[in-house]
Amino acid sequence: AQSVTQPDIHITVSEGASLELRCxxxxxxxxxxxxxxQSPGQGLQLLLKYFSGDTLVQGxxxxxxxxxxxxxxxxxxxxxxxxxxxxxxxxxxxPYSSAxxxxxxxxxxxxxxx
Amino acid sequence: xxxxTQSSRYLVKRTGEKVFLECVQDMDHENMFWYRQxxxxxxxxxxxxxxxxxxxxxxxxEGYSVSREKKERFSLILESTSTNQTxxxxxxxxxxxxxGIEETQYFGPGTRLLVL
Numbered sequence: 129a130q131s132v133t134q135p136d137i138h139i140t141v142s143e144g145a146s147l148e149l150r151c152x153x154x155x156x157x158x159x160x161x162x163x164x165x166q167s168p169g170q171g172l173q174l175l176l177k178y179f180s181g182d183t184l185v186q187g188x189x190x191x192x193x194x195x196x197x198x199x200x201x202x203x204x205x206x207x208x209x210x211x212x213x214x215x216x217x218x219x220x221x222x223p224y225s226s227a228x229x230x231x232x233x234x235x236x237x238x239x240x241x242x
Numbered sequence: 243x244x245x246x247t248q249s250s251r252y253l254v255k256r257t258g259e260k261v262f263l264e265c266v267q268d269m270d271h272e273n274m275f276w277y278r279q280x281x282x283x284x285x286x287x288x289x290x291x292x293x294x295x296x297x298x299x300x301x302x303x304e305g306y307s308v309s310r311e312k313k314e315r316f317s318l319i320l321e322s323t324s325t326n327q328t329x330x331x332x333x334x335x336x337x338x339x340x341x342g343i344e345e346t347q348y349f350g351p352g353t354r355l356l357v358l
Contacts (some may be wrong), residue, residue, distance in 0.1 A: 135354060137282070162346070170331055171246070171350050171352045172332065172334075172349040174348070177346060204333075218284060218285065229300075232284040232285040233284055234282055234284040235284050236280075
């Protein structure tokens with residue numbers, strides 16, 4: 129069955145430090161993979177997505193993610209975080225079933241230490 | 243830019259009341275989705291629709307129904323609210339399944355519903 133695991137519920141990093149958010153998935157074929165960000169009280173915004181090709185994907189706001197098939201992972205990275213990056217981050221995988229449904233992880237909340 | 247709007251940002255209702263949550267998208271997307279979001283559970287799919295008047299149950303449809311009379315509009319209906327339906331409700335839309343960019347879902351800002 130398809131599933132997505134984000135093992136870290138809450139992460140705190142210092143402003144200017146590097147960031148890596150973990151995502152592991154279970155999927156029967158080559159997946160489509162997504163990272164979304166949700167600022168407090170807002171909807172979800174797409175950061176980046178992987179469909180095929182280069183396994184290192186660049187997104188908005190200076191984020192990138194690397195698809196590692198052997199590890200079933202799609203970790204999100206940023207070399208230097210800013211206070212405005214404080215938000216909740218969701219990894220997602222799909223599609224499943226006959227429609228464009230995707231499965232979301234439970235999210236990782238990122239806090240930034242001044 | 244894709245725009246998905248939701249009729250209300252915040253709602254407070256009493257147990258047993260009927261609630262309509264409306265979602266409108268302006269990108270001519272065939273697919274539309276309703277999720278609820280609860281702390282520690284991520285997003286869970288309630289219902290989705292892949293065409294006008296077409297709908298399918300998601301993972302947690304109990305206590306909800308939907309309506310899609312026009313392509314751009316997808317409504318979530320709570321016939322008789324209960325306190326366990328207090329949640330954040332998110333609407334999304336996308337192009338049909340077919341690989342590539344079509345799989346991206348675009349989200350509205352959400353409706354936070356409190357049932358007393």
